[in-house]
Amino acid sequence: MTNNITNSNLHLYNSLSRRKEKFVPIHSPNVGIYVCGPTVYGDAHLGHARPAISFDIVVRYLRHLGYKVRYVRNITDVGHLENDADSGEDKIAKKARLEELEPMEIAQYYSDNYHRDMEAMNVLKPSIEPRASGHIQEQIEFAEKILNSGYAYESNGSIYFDVVKYNKTNHYGILSGRNIEDVLTNSRVLEGQEEKHNAVDFALWKKASPEHIMRWHSPWSDGFPGWHIECSCMSTKYLGENFDIHGGGMDLLFPHHESEIAQSVIANGNSPAKYWMHNNMITINGQKMGKSLGNFITLQDFFSGKSDSLDKAYDPMTIRFFILQAHYRSTLDFSNEALLASEKGLNKLMNAYKLMGSLAPSSKSNENILALEQKCYQALDDDFNTPILIAHIFDGVRIINSANDKKLMLTTEDIINLKKIFDVFVFDILGMKNQYDSNSKQEITENLIKLIIDIRLEARANKDWAESDKLRDKLKSLGVIVKDSKEGSSWEWAIE
């Protein structure tokens, strides 16, 4: 596929302007993208799959267009404070205490699980995956910068960003569309915030309470960095003070991303990202699936089927396809019925792909395959509209099946182009894995061998020794050794 990025017509919805904008990188052909990753204190659930897969598409498509993408997705392994707990303990530390483990063991365990689940769903690894705990020094320096500029203050060993002062010359609310007066008058009064000058101020550094086990030295206190600062700091370090795309879940828009902008404006002198992209939530019974609501289903539950909410196990590719059948900025409601529909649709799609190899070409054609390809590009160029893309792919499915039934004709060139469309859009960009190449292949193979051995056992029962020996010899030539015993037949690979 030849692509010239100067001809790219990609438009994306920028949360900052609340409209679709043409994508023009700051330093083409290089593109820098930062996405907020998980806080590793629990197993990844369906909600975590949404941004991972949504931005996987963004990165894959940008690369397909010819851009050189540096994709940074962080791991938050410094737990944020739990505000509902009376202790002000952080999430990871709390989990560590409950399980009698070192906090870093918790973070390691769950980040390993996260990686395992993302790999199963064929999510590309980021170029850089920085950890908050590995950038404490940078975060301290970042906080110092803000402190020195006069937009932060120290209070009892903690450092807070002075939002009210910031808002006098800047707009705190530029991203989320709020104005600070509303926020001030309507913010809930929380416990333990006496240190702040204003309720809207947020921590850059928090002094650790005596029982707080995750702590680092700083000029102000032994403590830990505030929530928002890690992203500002690490995006600056790896992508520069001004980069192309910042992504994350919609629930992070305020206050997290809003605060990131404020921090960067003061520390770096400018807003960090040109484009802000936010994926919407996955809902269950119309309500957001979330950790705090306790209504989440983990990815491992989906893969194993072990959950009261699930009728059966679902392949990781089914989950991926399910997510891609909705636009990333829409909510997506989970149900077994919806998931089953995705599973069947995906199966139909993959069967059509397999069929392409055996299509008989004609000298004439009834279909405009190149037009179909153009439609696929148009769909992605329009803010990564994967559901539209998939609708077009199903057009291709119908064409393949009809050609197979001799109801329409395709030329050799048509078939080559059709295959190219599938290879590029389904596999490269949507990132679907061919089911038949996945690890279930091993399982299918073993079941096939068992099936043949069962057939051979029937032959033996009928004293059809010729058939029985033929099957044994054929299996042997394929590398499967059959061993008969009084108990029955077993088998093993000729070469391990």
Next chain:
RNA sequence: GGUCUCUUGGCCGAGUGGCUAGGCGCCGGUCUGCAAAACCGCUCACUCCAGUUCGAAUCUGGAAGAGACCUCCA
């Protein structure tokens, strides 16, 4: 309470001022030893009320319902 968003056929979900996305399901048919797959056909939806318009599900206003954020959350 404040800010914002959404409301599409049995389900999930796109989208546009006029030309019935797509997937799944249902029903009928072709095919078939049976089944599956496949193909064809059928299912013409857009919360309600009023307005703008030659024409609105799409624009405007109002109502109802749901959700998100405002506090950790992808």
